[in-house]
Amino acid sequence: MIIERPSSARGHVRTDWLDSRHTFSFGGYYDPAWMGFGPLRVINEDRVDAGAGFPPHRHANMEILSYVISGGLAHKDSSGGGGLIGPGELQWMSAGHGVEHSEYNGSPTQPVHFLQIWIQPSRLNHEPAYAQRAAVAADARGWTLLAAPDGRNGSVPLRQDAIVRDVRLDQGESAEHVLDPARLYWLQVVQGTVSANGRELQAGDALGFQDESGPLRLHGGGQGRADVLLFDLGH
Template identity: 55%
Template sequence: MITLRKSLERGHADHGWLKSFHSFSFAEYFDPAHMGFGPLRVINEDRIAPGTGFGTHGHRDMEIISYVLEGELAHRDSIGNGEVIRPGEVQRMSAGRGIRHSEYNHAEQQTTHFLQIWIQPDELGIDPGYEQKAFSAEEKRGRLRLVASPDAVDGSVKLHADARLYIGLFDAGEQAAVTLDPERLAYVHVARGELSVNGQRLRAGDAAQLQAEAALTLAEGRAAEVLVFDLAR
């Protein structure tokens, strides 16, 4: 079964300095029909205005992934990390028993456009942690590149959750066909462009929830950047 979640159906918040779309219930946006999908709890598409950002704040017991699409995001946290996340880089922050951090767009003119993803961990109260890796466009071109997994295989960042995240770029005749475990869940989020997911057309901000499906086909892309989650039920 495939259920579509269209971009315009998402929650939306405009704080002036921050414009955000929420795929699942978050902050002041609440929809009991969209509380998450398996362990996937949050996908926020955020745009941070130049010279602004999230001040220091705390998290607990969540695997948090940041993926920058445009601009840069400066990160600083309470366990000593201070990094800049650039397009193509995947940051994983394990909040564990508690972490505080800030995220800032220091650019004078460019908006930072990024995805903030929360995944519920398998175990609570772990040591907080941080990891950041770059994945080139060539690695994602016309295929799904594993970027986050519980066993950190193929150079992916390590998740403390039964979930895997793949990212791919598709254009023209490029396509990917993937075998799915029908006992698991799959979630497809189109970050940019458009493409067909099992024959159904999705555009930027759209998503597809797959349950009891044995295969996933991505095709007919037009400047498409897509995230695919393999999730426990």
């Protein structure tokens, strides 16, 4: 089964400093048909005005990833984690048994655009933890591993049977990943235009794959470089 989640169908929250699109139910946006996908619970596409952000607040028992598209995101948490996350960089915060944190736009003049991603952990009440992964190289070709349970190859170490990969595709370039029907897959287009097994997708569009096998073939289209995330998830 292939599940389509067009960008335009996502939940939308707008405040005086935040423009946020919600793939799954979150905060004031609730849709019982979109409560998550396997352990993947949240994908919010946030645009935060200069100098604004999320003040200190508390989370527990969630793996939280922030993937910056443009601008800079300033993070600080009670476990000692913190820093400025730039374009293409990935931040991991495992909330564990509880952690207080804040996220602010790191610039007084420019907006920040990023994805906030939540994945449910496989076990409750870990010690909180934090890590940051450098941006994918500008000349990278093929899939790049961003997150994995064992933190291999420089990825951040998720506390769940979940793997996150990234691929960048210029017009005419292609990439392939073989789907295992025993696993779930969520394909999220971050930027640009791609086709996925013949389906044309724009930034913000997504596809979910359940009980699917065989190759997932991606082809870059449009004028700019496409950026695509693939979540490889256990049930």
